[in-house]
Amino acid sequence: MSAASDTAELAEPVVKTRGYWSGVVRRFSRDPVALTCAVIVLALILAAIFAPYLGLNDPYHASMIKRLKPIGYPGFPLGTDEQGRDMLSRLIYGGRLTLFVGLMPVVFAFFIGSALGLVAGYAGGWINTLIMRTVDVFFAFPSVLLAIAISSALGAGIINSLVSLTIVFIPPIARVAESATAGVRSLDYIDAARASGGGALTIIRVHIIGNVLGPIFVYATSLTSVCMILAAGLSFLGIGVRPPEPEWGLMLNTLRTAIYVNPWVAALPGLMIFITSLCLNLLSDGLRSAMNVKD
Amino acid sequence: MFTYLVRRLIYVLPVAVGVSVICFLLVHIAPGDPLTAIMPVDATQEEQAAMRSAYGLDKPLPVQYAIWIGKAVSGDLGKSIATGRPVADEVFSAVKNSLLLAFSASVIAFPIGLFLGFLAGYYRDTIFDRLVTSVAITGVSVPNYWLGIVLVIIFSVQLGWLPSMGAGPGGSGSWSWDYAHIRHLILPAVTLAVVPIGIVARTVRALVGDIFSMDFVQALYAKGLTHGDVLFHVIRNAAPTALSVMGLQLGYLLGGSILIETVFNWPGSGFLLSNAIFQRDLPLLQGTILILSLFFVGMNLIVDVAQAAIDPRIKRS
Numbered sequence: 208m209s210a211a212s213d214t215a216e217l218a219e220p221v222v223k224t225r226g227y228w229s230g231v232v233r234r235f236s237r238d239p240v241a242l243t244c245a246v247i248v249l250a251l252i253l254a255a256i257f258a259p260y261l262g263l264n265d266p267y268h269a270s271m272i273k274r275l276k277p278i279g280y281p282g283f284p285l286g287t288d289e290q291g292r293d294m295l296s297r298l299i300y301g302g303r304l305t306l307f308v309g310l311m312p313v314v315f316a317f318f319i320g321s322a323l324g325l326v327a328g329y330a331g332g333w334i335n336t337l338i339m340r341t342v343d344v345f346f347a348f349p350s351v352l353l354a355i356a357i358s359s360a361l362g363a364g365i366i367n368s369l370v371s372l373t374i375v376f377i378p379p380i381a382r383v384a385e386s387a388t389a390g391v392r393s394l395d396y397i398d399a400a401r402a403s404g405g406g407a408l409t410i411i412r413v414h415i416i417g418n419v420l421g422p423i424f425v426y427a428t429s430l431t432s433v434c435m436i437l438a439a440g441l442s443f444l445g446i447g448v449r450p451p452e453p454e455w456g457l458m459l460n461t462l463r464t465a466i467y468v469n470p471w472v473a474a475l476p477g478l479m480i481f482i483t484s485l486c487l488n489l490l491s492d493g494l495r496s497a498m499n500v501k502d
Numbered sequence: 503m504f505t506y507l508v509r510r511l512i513y514v515l516p517v518a519v520g521v522s523v524i525c526f527l528l529v530h531i532a533p534g535d536p537l538t539a540i541m542p543v544d545a546t547q548e549e550q551a552a553m554r555s556a557y558g559l560d561k562p563l564p565v566q567y568a569i570w571i572g573k574a575v576s577g578d579l580g581k582s583i584a585t586g587r588p589v590a591d592e593v594f595s596a597v598k599n600s601l602l603l604a605f606s607a608s609v610i611a612f613p614i615g616l617f618l619g620f621l622a623g624y625y626r627d628t629i630f631d632r633l634v635t636s637v638a639i640t641g642v643s644v645p646n647y648w649l650g651i652v653l654v655i656i657f658s659v660q661l662g663w664l665p666s667m668g669a670g671p672g673g674s675g676s677w678s679w680d681y682a683h684i685r686h687l688i689l690p691a692v693t694l695a696v697v698p699i700g701i702v703a704r705t706v707r708a709l710v711g712d713i714f715s716m717d718f719v720q721a722l723y724a725k726g727l728t729h730g731d732v733l734f735h736v737i738r739n740a741a742p743t744a745l746s747v748m749g750l751q752l753g754y755l756l757g758g759s760i761l762i763e764t765v766f767n768w769p770g771s772g773f774l775l776s777n778a779i780f781q782r783d784l785p786l787l788q789g790t791i792l793i794l795s796l797f798f799v800g801m802n803l804i805v806d807v808a809q810a811a812i813d814p815r816i817k818r819s
Contacts (some may be wrong), residue, residue: 344520347802348795349757356791359779360528436645440761443647444776459648463765470655477648479587485643 234497241493244486251483255302264293266300266453277469286472288458289465294472298479301453305480308365308448309435312372317427320377324384325419329392331410339385345378354437358446368447372438376430383426387419425500428491432484439480455480506810514803521799522574525792526567529784540809550658577787584781589789592774597756597793600763600770604755605685607694612748615699619706620740626711634703641700650765651695664689667767690766694759698751705747709740749805753798 215476224328235241249464264283269290273280276287345353357371391397392415402411439456441447448454450461458476465473554560560571566742573580577591622634650715658666665686713719713736767773771790778786 287783340516341520343517344524344627347517347521347799348524348791349754349798351754351758351760352791352794352798355526355775355779356525356787357531359775359787360531361546368778408558432643435644439645440647443761446779459651462606463651466651470659474652474655477645477651480648481643482647484645485640488639488643 212288215271230495231499235493238493238497240489241497244490244493247486248483248490250326251302252306254299255306258296258300258303261299263296263299266296267451268292268293276472276487278472285475286398286469288462288472293318294475297453297458298455300477301455301476301479304365304448304452304454305435305439305442306483307458308368308372308442308454309438309483310431311435312369312438313376313427313431315369315373316376316430317423319373320380320427321376321384321420321423324381324386324423325388325411327381327414328388329415331389331392336386338381342378342381345374346382350375350433351437351440353439355444355446358441363446363449365448368438371441372434375437376427376434379430380427382421384423388415388449391415391418421498422500425495425498426492427486428494431491432487435462435484435487436480503811504612505601507807510806514799518796521795522571522792523567524584525788525795526570528791529788530563530653574789574792579792580582582778582786583783584777584786590783592786593771593790593793595771596771596774596790597797599768600756600759600772603687603690603694603759603763603768603770604752606691607698607755608748608752610691611695611751612702614695615702616706616744617704618699620710622703622707623710623714626714631707634707638700638703638707641696642704643700644696646693646697647761647765649696650690650762653689653693654765670770690762690768693765694755694762698748698755701751702744702746702747706740706744709743710736713739742809743795745812746805746809749801749808753801756801757794757798 238489240243265318269292270287273283276283278284278286280286283293283295285298288294288297289449291432323338323342327335342450348356354371354375358367361367361371397414400414405413421460439459442454442456443460445460448457450457453481455476459480462473551560559566570580577590579593581587582592589661618634618637622631622638625631653782654666657664666689668686686693719732719736722735727735756771759768759770762768762774763770763772763775771794775787775790775794777783
């Protein structure tokens with residue numbers, strides 16, 4: 208598919224739906240909670256990306272004599288960890304891996320799950336049965352258990368965490384995509400498109416995607432918070448990111464032994480996970496009502 | 503009802519088989535030879551070959567699966583590499599502890615979640631509703647393994663009221679309902695209860711709010727029913743969905759307690775699983791995941807059937 212034909216096909220619906228999107232933006236901008244959360248999440252992401260330029264201490268630099276200093280210690284605003292490394296710096300650097308491993312699986316699963324659901328919902332018949340029964344099998348595992356099972360079989364590592372979490376989130380997204388597609392498919396205008404000679408791919412691309420992507424997208428955003436918690440949880444268990452990389456779940460784990468010495472510093476990485484996941488949830492709720500998506 | 507039950511059973515069987523296939527394949531997606539976990543590094547070729555045939559690893563995968571599932575059905579999940587004890591024994595004694603924790607968390611979570619959710623749905627768009635919604639979203643968003651650590655910091659480290667780990671005094675393995683044991687249960691059960699409180703409250707709030715805005719509620723009032731009688735109808739309408747959410751949450755509590763069990767050194771299935779991970783005890787890993795996921799599948803089945811039993815609308819569809 209060439210870029211030109213791509214834009215040509217997209218151009219028309221965009222003009223038609225301008226009213227909808229400006230409405231979405233207007234509703235979203237009047238939602239102070241969702242806006243605040245969007246700003247916080249954006250700030251965390253930007254801080255993580257530009258961490259090297261923020262003039263922070265070296266997050267890997269350990270010091271035997273400056274271990275477990277409390278919050279507010281001179282030179283270390285948020286104290287130091289069990290190896291004397293700067294907590295502030297490690298928390299900001301930690302956002303890089305935590306946010307990456309916590310958000311990317313949902314992005315991957317969004318594309319793969321939507322594709323599977325679209326195909327299953329549109330094709331119906333044995334293709335639907337094959338895809339959806341396979342999805343059911345993966346759905347039969349509690350998500351935490353499935354993530355841990357695959358990660359522990361594959362072994363620790365960033366790629367393996369991404370793979371296992373993507374596998375965990377494909378089934379729920381595929382289910383939502385399938386039921387949304389099946390709902391749209393039975394409408395008259397799809398029959399009309401088929402009667403006027405539209406091929407399956409054209410109908411999916413032109414007539415279905417635009418109508419189902421919104422609900423699937425909103426649903427996917429509601430999974431980001433769980434994914435963050437799970438991703439950090441894998442590192443917390445020692446089957447995610449490997450030391451000495453700064454990562455919130457891993458930091459929470461290695462600082463656990465310090466709760467008797469300096470409890471509040473030890474709790475900081477978890478607080479970061481909590482704040483991020485709370486903002487992601489509220490943001491998703493805001494998007495849901497701004498985009499007028501019903502469950 | 504009977505045909506519905508049979509239909510559900512026919513549907514659940516392939517899922518259960520699929521689950522067992524995934525559990526079986528877990529060992530084989532692991533990088534490297536499954537043998538490396540069992541054998542000493544300096545094992546000779548002959549020793550490796552002997553071990554390979556002893557574990558049946560020289561046979562094709564489908565045959566290996568058939569052998570494994572055949573044994574699993576008769577209760578033989580192999581032997582743990584680390585302890586040498588039968589995996590089935592290890593898993594079942596651990597699952598008992600996990601069930602205890604999951605049920606305790608449910609006993610805390612479900613009444614609170616139902617109560618908050620119902621009131622928020624009833625007093626929709628009031629300050630109370632907003633308060634409950636905030637509590638619920640906080641509960642859903644909190645990483646519970648962190649919350650566990652925070653509770654330990656507050657109630658064990660700072661206040662010294664409750665023990666921070668284990669399922670009983672002196673690391674005792676057997677549970678009994680006395681003060682010393684229950685003290686150990688409080689923190690993990692409360693920690694585990696927070697997420698289901700949020701989920702149940704959120705679901706019930708939406709559910710009750712929707713039902714109150716339905717036409718039949720107006721009709722009931724018009725018929726002259728008292729407020730209490732109308733409430734009864736609303737609750738009856740909300741019950742099947744609320745029940746299914748709670749059933750699923752119980753399943754999640756059992757399968758999802760691994761992180762909490764690790765935080766509190768609770769000797770349950772999650773704790774067993776994390777030990778299995780670190781010792782690369784593959785038969786134990788496989789067996790634990792199989793049992794937990796089949797439990798979850800069974801739980802789903804029970805929920806569906808129970809829902810159909812109390813809600814005649816489901817059977818007809």
